Amino acid sequence: MRDDGANSGPELLLTLRRGAGAPALGIQVEDGLREAIRAGRLRSGDRLPPSRTLAHDLAVARRTVVGAYEQLVAEGWLEARTGSGTFVRRALPGLAVPASAAVVPAAPEAPAGPGRLRYHFFPGHPDLSAFPRAEWGRAVRAALRDLPDSAFGYGDPRGHRELRVALAGHLARTRGVVCRPRQIVICQGAVQALALLVRSHAERGAPRVVVEDPYLPEHRDVLAHAGADVVPVPVDGLGIRDESLVAARPDIALVTPAHQCPTGVVLAAGRRAAICRWAQESTALVVEDDYDAEYRYDRAPVAAVQSLAPDQVAYLGSTSKTLAPGIRLAWLVVPEDRLERVVAAKRYADAGSPVLEQAALARLITSGAYDRHVRAARRRQRERRDALVAAVGEHLPDARIEGAAAGLHAVVRLARPVGARELVAAAREREVGVHPLSEYRADPSPETTGVVLGYGALAVPAVREGVRRLAAALSEVG
């Protein structure tokens, strides 16, 4: 399949930089194409190479090229013609006329990653169609009606007080988190929380930050960009290895005890205790990323590690898995002795988060609507989880499913390693998006022993059909 478009478009001279400091590949592809058009190397009416061909030539994921094409179509540089491909637009927007920027039609949003494949087992999303639009709208209206004028001024950089009070109660009740509202810093998503933690430490030198291996590559990039020296420590069947963690002598240890990201392992009680003990004896900070704790299906949730050592553990949660990532609301519970520095980092990062989202979420929590929404989402996701487990049992009888007791994703351990790129390609052929476990390793290998399957955004029939197609893909590459 890789050759099908090799002769069907112009040769494109795009040079991509890789490694630390290089911009995202998608942006480089976009910029390169735009520059090629601007410089006349690509002319109106020229046909672009099929995305698969260009992706192959550039050694990038096909979705990277598809995304770049979509962006340029939205900006008016390219046009997609059904059935015949992507072309440089015939009537190009004026290249130097400012007003023309405004008349580029507002294209529909470029579909986000998960939308491009019919069965995309994307682990980062809840079901975006379940975002409670009506309740959120009511909460915003109530906030607009009730907030005093002063709430629209520059506020406390920690965030809107009503939300911090509501969260302190909610987190105590649901996760055993021990805190006062003053210790809560509202952040723009977990990404900002991680960046603030690193930066608040940076005046004492670049902090060594332990992450679990495997981990989310995006988090490693955020930590490194904020100035951390990132040290991966292996995860086994009981969670992160506490002895290796201690031996790494980190300033900060970022862990996901409730449902390790991405393996789904629950951190064993003995290791929780050992890590807390170590933190109490050192000056290190443990950061507990409780990213999907709301989704636990089979037994009572274990309380947050923060409850064992509130002076040593910062607790991080968000609405990205319960409501939607686009709301960009996260909360960081900070031990008292770190609080000033983290608040200063937030003040100098953006002077505080927008008030209306915060006031809306506070209302949803205090009215009980947030709990009701989470319960309904948990019921829905449990059905999907059950469908996933059943479909894996049916179509992949040799595989083992792990980490399915909680969260919005599970890991399918394969009977034998397969080539990761080959698997992704074979799955894509069948409109299935999968993420090999090897993508999450500090030292990625070309073969993978498992697949991370996010089911949060797929309805039950799609989960079943997706697993069936995945099994077919595996049989091809296995």
Next chain:
Amino acid sequence: MRDDGANSGPELLLTLRRGAGAPALGIQVEDGLREAIRAGRLRSGDRLPPSRTLAHDLAVARRTVVGAYEQLVAEGWLEARTGSGTFVRRALPGLAVPASAAVVPAAPEAPAGPGRLRYHFFPGHPDLSAFPRAEWGRAVRAALRDLPDSAFGYGDPRGHRELRVALAGHLARTRGVVCRPRQIVICQGAVQALALLVRSHAERGAPRVVVEDPYLPEHRDVLAHAGADVVPVPVDGLGIRDESLVAARPDIALVTPAHQCPTGVVLAAGRRAAICRWAQESTALVVEDDYDAEYRYDRAPVAAVQSLAPDQVAYLGSTSKTLAPGIRLAWLVVPEDRLERVVAAKRYADAGSPVLEQAALARLITSGAYDRHVRAARRRQRERRDALVAAVGEHLPDARIEGAAAGLHAVVRLARPVGARELVAAAREREVGVHPLSEYRADPSPETTGVVLGYGALAVPAVREGVRRLAAALSEVG
């Protein structure tokens, strides 16, 4: 007046750290008081010193102490008794019981700075009571109705495309800004925009950033915290001295050409051209902070400097002066050759801003409601500006008013220098809040030659009465 409370409260041992890296004084006061209560040094029922006394003892602004008291009242540590002062609360919240944090009653928001004095000429705010709550609510509802599900996922770190398209047209039309939507990065207020610009440069070493002297101290702190080496360059009657700017050899020059902050001087045409020429010949970036450009009263606005040199000038605007700071929406137009790095900085800072605010603002702009709101605000602010000029002419005939052609503040140049602290204190006695020009200097002197008067949040009668009282205060200290 300074002695009136010296014997009326306990001695408090609070040690404040000052200088680079120290937390805000208000936070230090809060923490010190809380610690004193926790450690039993202050007991239930103890009377706190009057804020004036404690402020004097600690050599901080009285509003710093008032703010700390209010925060602790809100948290339940202190209580205010009308007519008799502030006391440690009799029924203290449990100090170690997590759930108690939630039962601290949600106190009304601590009043923001400008609210505490009846005539506070605060230069940082528009009229918060004029925030268009109904229109904003309608725009949010429309966004909730129309946005595709994918908009609630992780989006483009530059921000919601509809808003970037709307802004490109709006900025071209109203400010002559030359840009494409792709060059616009939506930020959490100007603070984040400045931090991103510095950080996007930091991988090539700490950037030298020229700021205008006088300047906003908050901006200097943000720049320095992001890693900049901040170099103040003097402003005279024609704006920042271009020769000094060039001689400082900065990597980044942060300027306010339309209405210098805080003097109100308009940057002279010759200097604009000289700065653009220099930027074209060097590798430096000019950052144009167009913070109050929407308010121009007497003549057609000068186009943004960005329009002269779009490849050398980054343009910064926000809704903080047109709508409200609490919305936290700003936009940064970035020259193409810096774009990748700034977008990466935004991605690693918070992965993008919340979608609903952005979609709401996009709707307000495209429907024309934003322009209507700005026009109405400009009419209202012009009346206040006129009242300020008239009142200064009447009550301070020896003073000269400057920078009143635009913006939400002007500078009153005094007939002779006065002690800055004495002036602030004498004005406060009369319920007037003023900000001496000396506070904005890189090298603050104890005497000030001018006063910055923000009238954006004061109605016409309050402007008049405030200036009358300010004149009385001046006659006392002058």
